Every structure is written in structure tokens, then in C-alpha cells.
Amino acid sequence: MSDATSSGPMLAADGTPLKTSLARSLRMRKLRALMLIAPLLLFVLITFIAPILQMLLRSVENQIVSDTLPETVVALEQWDATTGDIPGEFAFEAIYLDLAIAVEQKLHTRLGSRLNYEETGMASLFRKSGRRIGRFDTDVYTDQFTDLNAAWEDPETWYEIFGDERNVAELPLVGRSWQRWAALFEAEGETVGKRDLEDFLFAALHYETRQDRYITSENPLLLQAMRAQSETPFETSRLIPQFEDADEDWLDHAVWQTIKTYSPRYTSGYFLNAIDMEKSPEGAVAKPENLQIYIKLFWRTLFMSLVITGSCILLGYPVAWILANLPSRSANLLLILVLLPFWTSLLVRTSAWKVMLQDQGVINNVLVWIGLVAENDRLALINNQTGTIIAMTHILLPFMILPLYSVMKTISPSYLRAAKSLGATNWTAFWRVYFPQSVPGIGAGSILVFILAIGYYITPEIVGGTSGIFISNRIAYHISSSLNWGLAAALGAILLVLVLGLYWCYDKIVGIDNVKLGG
Amino acid sequence: MATLTPVTPQPLSFVAPVVATFGALAGVFVGAANGSVLIGILIGAAALALIAAILRTALVSQMSLGKWLCIAGFAVVGFLLAGASGLIVGTLMGWFFGWFTYWLGEGSYRAPLAPYLTSGQVLWHYTFRVICGAIFVFLITPIIVVMPLSFNAQDFFTFTEEMLRLDPAGYSLKHYNDFLTNPEWTGAVWNSVKIAPVATAIAVVLGTVAAIGLSQSHVPGRQAIMAILISPMIVPLIISATGMYFFYSDIGLVGTYWGIVLAHAVLGIPFVIITVTATLVGFDHSLTRAAANMGADPVTTFFRVQMPLILPGVISGGLFAFITSFDEVVVVLFLGSADQQTLPWQMFTGLREQISPTILAAATILVAISIVLLTVVELLRRRSERLRGMSPG
Structure with a gap:
């Protein structure tokens, strides 16, 4: 490959020391191998590993609350949830500002459905309040400010005052509200222009100027406003009754509790949900008995995967034995009977089982025909656990037979003969001599079947009904129907950890390089 | 090894009951198709015991004549009972029972086995084969069942009366037509x-x-x-x-x-x-x-x-x-x-x-494709092994 290998003990042909030359050659070879692998590795990392990692991240992400209700999140920090009282007017002022902007952004319903996963009723609460919030009588502030000085009506005034970062620093609430509102239009490439200023801006202005305090700003409008309010306080608009009018749930402690609990940017809430727990002021607690479904579903998935693996061993072992012990010509013929289902489309096999197992299906018809089952008493073989177990055993059986067969082929039949000639009965010879040697095959096949079974989706969906579904069906449900993606991601993450653990075992026991496909 | 095992004809007292048992089993299905399972069992057992006796006494040395007679007899009975499909089933049954009676009677079932096996072990050997056969049937039946059903003239997922009678009116290509158009x-x-x-x-x-x-x-x-x-x-x-x-x-x-x-x-x-x-x-x-x-x-x-x-x-x-x-x-x-x-x-x-049964037409076509793919992969695997000198074949 390189001239270095053909040279003398000390120097390579080009005069460099042999050791250096060899090291360089080795480095080159490593580099070349990596260059060959790199495109595929990058491809897999981008199209596969990155999506999986992003999914894991999504299972803890919770930005929507703090992004949509930033002022409320800050305000609720000073509220003690454990007292049992709802927070005071200050929190309502904050959520009023947040909601007013969220309605403009049309984000309030999305936030509502997010919080609805944690506390039912939140979705309708936010939807209703969103509709009502424009009709709150906060226009009293607008009127009073514009009476005070008509310049307040002009958006240019606001641009001027709150374009100045110093003013924003001193009046952060109104400053931020203005900036968020103005940003809405700027994002669409227009300025606020001649648009009417919304009432909530004036409300925010009032909240921050109602108390006489020292500010460094010399803006005459601001100073005038503060002075005026310290002389004769403005007429105010109490928010709590108006919110109560919109939806009396606002006086429910649980609503505020939920908002406070889910305000951090990252949450363990989805994972807690995935194991039937929920957050409470006292930390994580188990959900009420009747709402616990996921732990049960996980157990059922594991249990059914185990049953399927067990039946695969039971059915696969004799077949693998007979394949390994027949003359190779007939064994190859029989092997085709194993490989044909293996190569046949999964959906074909699933539809075949649907045809076989239904109430009016082939199996029931035959049983009724020969009189084993009464006409009106047909076996319920489909849309339950039996259906899933039968169909999946059939679908996964080749994955058990093939590894078992390849292990059994290497077991010499002379061991059995030796055992028998030493006086062992058939059973002893099998159990004490043959079986232990076939255990690696059982291990390999079982883990393979179990890994495949635990994440199955299609077959349980079609033949499983409601009692025969797996955790994956629940994940699909949350992705496509309930749209609770965070919970789907958390359930997926737990399933992934389970499977990767098994994969690791498989790698330790069998070695991933030894996976055989098609015999 | 096979040649060392002595093959001795078995007495009728062993052959007739075994064949009769299988006859009773077949009688379950024939009886079910004709009204009464119980009568089917009884007639099946009796008929097969009689047939075994005839084959093993009168026709003991003319094996092929015996087998053909058996096939013909079963085919005629099948045709009389259930028409065209009965003819086919009858022929198959006749072939099986003819072969089975002589195989059992001549004792040739012992031939491939080691001579020292006890009769219990011989029984287990063949029982095990039957169990494996059943598992193979389990593996392959769903795929086989789909195929005839895809030619169903009705929009059903089950075999209709016409299909079971092999009546051409029960079959049609309409699902394939739907699939292709x-x-x-x-x-x-x-x-x-x-x-x-x-x-x-x-x-x-x-x-x-x-x-x-x-x-x-x-x-x-x-x-x-x-x-x-x-x-x-x-x-x-x-x-x-x-x-x-x-x-x-x-x-x-x-x-x-x-x-x-x-x-x-x-x-x-x-x-x-x-x-x-x-x-x-x-x-x-x-x-x-x-x-x-x-x-x-x-x-x-x-x-x-x-x-x-x-x-x-x-x-x-x-x-x-x-x-x-x-x-x-x-x-x-x-x-x-x-x-x-x-x-x-x-x-x-x-x-x-x-x-819709069009799914079954699609499934049948997919099975055909997978048979082709399977063949290609098998041929490739053998070629690869031959190229690398790993197997003589």
C-alpha cells in the first residue's frame, strides 16, 4: 500500500524514520475510512438523530406560558399559592395586559389548549375571556389621558417616549406592552401608523404612573400625567369583577395555581403526566385512580410484548429445530415457508389476519361449521388482546425462527447421540445437553422480537380494538388527534429509553454486527 | 442407517384402528358439510377401517392398484356429496388414505429412523413432525387465504357458498379491475x-x-x-x-x-x-x-x-x-x-x-412481488456464498 512497509528497519524509502512513516500511513487510512463514513453519518445524524433529540427536548419544553403571559408570570412570583386565596388585583392587571396582546396575536386559544392538558376548563376560559377582553371598560383610562393631553392619542408620541430605552427602563410595564404591541405590526412590515391605540396601553400607563414617584425622565407628557394623578387620582376600572363576569373560573384558585405551576420555561409536567402524576403545590402527586391510564398502558404493552415473545419461542423453537435437523435440501424448502411471510408486506399480513379473525371470518366460520362453536356464540378474536397477540405472533415469528435456526445449525447432533449413548433419556439429553446450547439463539430472538413488539403501531391499531392497543397507539393519538405533542414526546421518550436499554442488552449478548437478515 | 432398520409389515389389528381414527377425523368435516358431525365420525371410522382391511388383505401385494382404487372411490363419493369441490377434496383424501394405509401397513414409517427406537419414540417423532407442520400452516395460511378471497365476486371478506362449490359465478376479477382503474x-x-x-x-x-x-x-x-x-x-x-x-x-x-x-x-x-x-x-x-x-x-x-x-x-x-x-x-x-x-x-x-376487498387484490399482488423478491435474494445469497467459496452449492 505504501512504500514504507517495504523499506529497511530504520528508514522508509523516502528517508523518514519508519515509525513516523507508519504512523502517517495509519493516520491516512483512518482518515480515509472516516471520509467514507462521514457522508452517511452526517445524513443519519441530520435526518434521524436530530429529530429524535428535538423530540426529547419537546417533552420538557414549556415556553408558551412564559412567552404569552410574561407579565403574569412575573406578577405571580409574589403570590403564595399555598394560602388558598386567589391573587389580588395586581395579577389581574398583568393578565389583562398579556391577554390583550395575546388576543391580537391570536395566541390565547393556543395557550388555553396547552393549559387545558393540565386543568380542564382552561381552553374555554381563555377563549371566552379573549372574546370579552376588548369590551372591558378600561377605556376610562384612555379618556382620562387624552383629556389630560390630546397628544396621547397620537402613536408618534408613544414612539417617541418608548423608543427611548431610558423611559422603558423606568416604566417597564407600559414600555414592554407598547413594544410588544408595536412589534406585531412591524413584523408585518408596517408601523402602527394611524391605528387607534388600544385601551390596554393606557391601562398599563395608568398602572405605572398612578403612584407619585421620582423618575429621571424629563418628558413633559409623563411628568404631567404623574402630577395630575397625584393631585386627583383617576377614575379606575376594577378588573376582578370584569374577569369574573367574563368567566367566574377566574376566581378559582386552581386556575391561578395552574398558570403559576406551568410558568417555567422547562417543565417536568409532561413526564409526570406520562406516568400518571401531576404537579401540585406540594410537588408531584399521583393522579386520582380513575384518571390513571398510562402506567397501566405501559404495563399492558410490556405484558403483551412478553406474551408475544413467549409464544414466538414456543412456536419458533420446534420449527427452528426441524429446520436445523433436516437434510439441507428439504430444510431449504421449508425455510421458504418462513421467509415468505417475512418478506410479505406487513399490511398484507395484517389484512389477512383481519380476514381470518373477524366475527364472520374464516376461523369463526370453520369453527361454527364443524360445530365446535354455536352460531350466535362466535369467538371474539378481533378488536381485543387476543387479536393483537395472534397477529403479532405471526408477524414476528420469523424474527425468532431465523436467529434460533442459525444458532441450532451450529450445534452438532453428535452431542445428543453421545448423551443418549451414555444413558440419558430423550428428555434429559434435550434439556441438559441441547437446550443450553440453543439458549443464545433464544436470547437473540427474544430480544429482537421484544424490541420490535414493544413499539408496534400498525397491527394493534387494526386488530387491537381498544383493549389490545399499545403505548405507540396512544402516542399517535396525541400527535394527530388531541394535539398534546408534549405528552406524546414524553411518552415517546420513555418508550425510547426502554428500547435503547434492550438494544444495549442485545448488543452485549449478540453484538449488533451479528444481526442476520433472511437466514 | 436407514437400510439397517428392519421394515416389517404390521398386523391389521394395528393398522385398521389407526386408519379408522384418521377416518373419524376426516368424517368430522365431511359430516359437518352434510348435516351431522356425529354420523360423519361414525361413518368415517367404519368406512376407513373397512378400506384398510380390504387394502391390507385382498390387495396387499398390488399396492398401486389399491391406491388408485382408493383414490377413485373417494373421488366418486366426494363428487356425489358435493360436486366439483367434493371431487377435488375426495381425490386428495383418497390419495392420502391409500398412501397412509400402505405406509403404515408395510411398516415403512420405521425406515428413516434408528432401529433401536421404541414405538413411543417413533410416535413422538411423527407427532413432532405434525406439530411443526401445524406451525408452518399457521405461518403460511393467512397469506394463502387472501389469494382466493381476492377473486370473490361479492364484496365480502369471507368465502361464499358459490366459491366453496367452485362455481365460476362466485369468482370474478372485479377487485383487480378496481385496483387497476x-x-x-x-x-x-x-x-x-x-x-x-x-x-x-x-x-x-x-x-x-x-x-x-x-x-x-x-x-x-x-x-x-x-x-x-x-x-x-x-x-x-x-x-x-x-x-x-x-x-x-x-x-x-x-x-x-x-x-x-x-x-x-x-x-x-x-x-x-x-x-x-x-x-x-x-x-x-x-x-x-x-x-x-x-x-x-x-x-x-x-x-x-x-x-x-x-x-x-x-x-x-x-x-x-x-x-x-x-x-x-x-x-x-x-x-x-x-x-x-x-x-x-x-x-x-x-x-x-x-x-373493501380491493385491499385483498392489492395484497395478492404484493405477495406475488414479495415471492419474486424472495427468490432474487435467495439466488443472490447463494451466488455470493459460491463466489466466496463458502458453500459448494
């Missing part, structure tokens, strides 16, 4: 045909190159790289699909052709890696050195020396990748839009919502 199905087939080859091509090219890289002797982090490359096969599809759905929707690939092609390519890669690295295990690297020694550049060496030798592995890896894409439904369900409905998608929604 209904735009929903033809569109689905067309989508599958557009997606699978491209995904396969990506998987095969990248996978083969990487497998060659992986098979070199000094690859740092080989285990970790291998684990990553194999992971699309191990991670449950639902999780892959979920992750890809989120990620691809962020970058605007959801509902596009390329989104599905990329996803399918990555799902097919493990199969290419596994088959090609397996082929490369038997590859003699001195061949590439020899080629280089004779002045071939690396590209020429690859295409003229290495590629022809590993081609069987590459093709069967490609076939695996192809079938993965062609058969894949979960990822398509998540990533695809109505424009990307593939054949499996169509079958899946068909099975879940409006059930």
Missing part, C-alpha cells in the same frame, strides 16, 4: 413507485460507501458509529415518525415528496449497512492491493474489482431498503399529505375505515 389505488401505486426507488438509491449509495469505510481495519469509534447507523432499525417507528414530524415541519419538509424520500432512505440504511458489511467480511483485501499494484486507481479498483464481488450483498441490501420503503406506513401517515398517499397508506386507511 380506481385513481385512488393507481395514484397510491404510482406514489409508492416514485418514492421507493429514490429512497433506495440514496440508502444504497451512502450505505455501501460507508460500509466499505467501516470494514477497514482502523476505524476510530467503530462501535459508536455502527450503533448510530443501525439505530433507525431499532428505534420504534412511531418514535422516529414523531421526531421526524416535529423536525421536518420546522424545516418545511412535511407534506413534501423529499421529506418522505429522506425519511425512507434513513430507515433503509441499516439494512444496507448490515448486508454489505456482512459481505465485506468475506472480501479479500489483497485483491484491491493487487489491483493497485497493477496500476489501477482507487476508483477503477472499486468498480472493477471490489464492486462485482460485493454486488450480491449490495443488491440484497438494496432490496431490503426497497421493501422497507415500499412497505412503510407509519412515517408516511405522519409526514405525508394527501398527495403522497402510498400503497400501504391506502391499505391502512382502507382497513381502518371503509373496508
